[in-house]
Amino acid sequence: MTLAPTYARYDVTFQSGSGCVLTDSDGVEYLDFLSGIAVNNLGHCHPAVVSAVQEQVGRLMHVSNLFYNAPNVELASRLASRSLGGVVFFCNSGAEANEAALKLVRKARPRGDIIVAHNAFHGRTYGALSATPQEAKQAPFAPLVPGFIAVPAHEIPSLVGAGTAAVLIEPVQGESGVNIMDPALLAAIRSACDAAGAALVFDEVQTGMGRTGTLWAYEQVGVVPDAMTLAKGLGGGLPIGALVIGERLKDVFAPGDHGSTFAGGPVVSSAALAVLDVIDDEAFLAGVREQGERLLEGLRELPGVLSARGRGLMVAAEVAGGAPELAKRALLEERLIINATGPTTLRFLPPLIVTAEQVDDALARIRKLLS
């Protein structure tokens, strides 16, 4: 095997996908409750995304950011008008969106510190990794980028001061196990940032694009950030990231400050527009909340589930132990794709198009595993 061993992979090769179902190289079907880690929010090969991409790929694939391309200009305007106003910087991944955010807030307050929460996950590149205070991920790669302060989330408001460039935080922590930030805490962080003239940046790479039952998670919290980062579900399976910069910071970046050769290309932008056409719809989002509730309540009733938590279709269940083994058995025995974010935590991120029958089917498969 000549792939670099940076992932602990299961020995399964997928060959095709449709909706919430993936098919492996032996023709075996799996129910997907992970969505490529919150990427395939419209399921696999959604016809609207496929046809938007097919059409664009035959017309124009790449022109560089020395010029405009129409799908990208339209996408920027759609994202900004449906969120923070301001302007949008495009990139190709979640880590890169956070890198852009870090450069933005540093330029706005030179040499200022960036405060992050314990158990945060912001990505694997050096800046994003420096904002990801997890010993196992950081330690082998020291020295990291200076200027980051990591504390338990509840301590953040009292730490924000004149030397703070920004607080970078996930409204719901994803990779560390669907840890929902208390809206009152986020409001306190907002006030502290306002008082200190610091920026508040939400990492919505995982929570955005309808995952939590509103287009953006911040809409449910009642706190508006100065900027937010997006990726994962944005391109319906194609790699695209974005930093949406609200009014307050929209004039910080100037020509030459940042860039990316591939970013905001016409194909990925067309894909994202097609995804937004489906997701940015109140009836669709109500369905996400409804199926999320169904999954959450169903999990709470399962023997062996100690507790469950979630927002929309971003859900986790606590079990007594052996969660990684359970996730593996779910895949190999029950043909249900889920993952474990820790020794006692199972995470569920089904496509947002999941039906009530598929939620019930997944619950039945988990019930079998736990019994």
Ligand SMILES: *Cc1c(COP(=O)(O)O)cnc(C)c1O
């Ligand atoms: C996945 C994730 C990232 C990193 O995204 P990549 O595309 O893997 O670089 C950053 N922040 C959050 C909250 C994520 O869930």
